[in-house]
Amino acid sequence: MEKEESAHKTLRLRAFLREYYALHGYVPKQFISFHAGQIEEPDWASVDAHVWKRASEEARALELGSQTAAEALDLAIATLQNDHDDTILIGGPPCQAYSLVGRARSRGKVDYVPEDDERHYLFREYIRVLDKLRPAAFVMENVKGMLSSTVKSRLVFEMLMEDLSSLGTGHGHHYELRSILVENGKAKLQEPKKSSDFVVHADAFGVPQRRHRVIIVGIRSDLAKQADLAAIPICAKTNTVADVIGSLPQLRSGISRGKDDVKTWRSEVQKAAQLLTNLYDREETETLRAVFASIVEGIDSGEAPSLRASAQLPNEYGQSVDELLGWIERPCLDGISQHETRGHMRSDLGRYLFCSAFGQALGYSPKAADFPVELYPNHRNWHTGIFNDRFRVQLAKEASTTVTSHISKDGHYFIHPDPMQCRSLTVREAARLQTFPDDYLFLGNRTQQYVQVGNAVPPYLARQIAALVLKALS
Structure with a gap:
């Protein structure tokens, strides 16, 4: 739905x-x-x-919570119960009302009343379906902010737990709730002791992204007694940004206003790199200066990328023995899809270059105070702390930060780690950080594609959770 x-x-x-x-x-x-x-x-x-x-x-x-959706769901449930002895319910209610960003935006709206925001209660539609379907097990996913979101001074998560606990009262089996524990390269279902036990760290499952989500697994009580809750091996390798996007074709950023061609782009990047080379001409900043100087040299020698889009398959595509790359790469394909850069303002090219070079040289993304005066954006509050992380590079040797739907609005939080490319991530790169296989095509315009990627559960994580549930029920 x-x-x-x-x-x-x-x-x-x-x-x-x-x-x-x-x-x-x-x-x-x-x-x-x-x-x-x-x-x-x-x-x-x-x-x-x-x-x-x-x-x-x-x-x-269909829209969850509407009368049309409820009728369609009821019909689907009746059909499923007629055709199958047992089912599994998987889903997550819309999470904008629970997310920290969503709550901050809502507070800024005039006359916003949390109790009147129906999105806070859409988890109850999931409960309604669960109560009607009575599946063997369910998996429910939501953002970490659900744990701290409140309505009428009550935690939304407490309301959810009460509703889940009341299922089965007076007419049949209830559900025993399990959280997911990761230890020593294995995962298992366990009885939770506190609400934070339900928080799953995607990077612990080999996802190259520091993404934390609430995941609740419920097993129907008649099956829970015989469920196999032994641990299973998971992909415990620490995968990095470079591991999954490093092999994709290099691209130059676009220029959003004015002339957008290779010559103009090279001139803008070279100008920014030369400025930074001169600014950091001191012994204590030699590491940074060397990166800036290498960009100037690379552009002079013609090594800088010239394409904004490429469908070319990387060398040895589909032959990797790495578990995650083996999941992402699909040998049947004729090309890479949706690997196209968007346009950036000329003034941002220097900031992107600075961030990626800074991250490469020093191993962390710069804060507002680290920027040279010459690159300050025209914001009155630049040094108030509000814009402290306005520009963030994804470090090549680490897992990325959480890929969110905000990537659709601008690329400032998702700067590519290669200073020579001087751009934000493409849809395909964001999709790879989310562990979507390369054959997964996102329809709609590019903004809509980014939103879909950011709102998703990493498929590689979902697959491993599915293996846990399957083992328990088998």
Whole structure:
């Protein structure tokens, strides 16, 4: 169930590909060509009408909490119960009302009353479905901010726990709640002792991103007694930004206003690099100066990237023995999709260059106080602390910060670690940090694509949680 149009189209196409592969054992050639940018999007019903019908029934354009959605859900539940002995429910209510950023924005709205914001209570629609469906198990996901979000001086998480605990009262089995514990390269389901036990760190599962989410697993009480809660191995390798995006083709940033060509871009970057080289011409800043000087030299020698977009497959693509890259790379593809840079203001190019060079030389992203005066943005409050992290580079040798939907608005928090490229992350790079396989295509315009990537659960994490649940029920 998805109310946003472009996200729904993405999910419907994915359902189509999943059904098609299950039926035929391969992905349709029309998708491979569309994915590589060689053809326009086909009429998928003409590729396989039966599979497209199934996909359209599976991925629904509906808004959780509406009467139309409730009726569709009730019908789906009745069908499932008629066709299957047991089911598993997976989902997460919309989280804007719980997220720290969302709450900050809401406080800034005139006459905003949290109690009147229906999004705070959408978890109850999940509870309603859970109560009707009575699955063998459920997995519920939400942002970490749900633990501290309050309505009428009550924690939303407390209300959720009460509702989950009341399920089954008077008519059947209840649900035993489990959190996920990671120790020594293994994960297992455990009985939680406190609310923070439900917080899952994605990087502990090999996801190259410091993403923390609340994940609650519930097992129906008649099955919980015999559930296998032994630990299973997970991908405990610490994967970094460079591990997953380092092999993608190098790109130059675009210029959002005025002339946007290679010559203009090179001139702007070279000018910024030369300025910074001169500013840091001191012994104590020699490490930084060396990075700036190398950029000037690289541009002079023609080594700087010239393309804004590239679909070229990296060398030895699909041959990696690394577990995560083996999950991301798909040998059936003819190209990389959605690896295209957006335009940046000329004044920001120097700031991006400074941030990435700073991170490369010193191993951390600069704060506002680290910027030279010559690169200060035209903000009156630049030194008040409000803009302390206004520009943030993703460090090559570490996991990234949380990829959020804010990446759709600007790239200031998601600067590429390579100073020579001087840009923010592409949709494909953000998708790789989220561990989406390269064959996962996001429909809609680029802004909508970024939003879909930022709002997602990392598939590589989801797969490992699925393995935990499967083991428990088996």
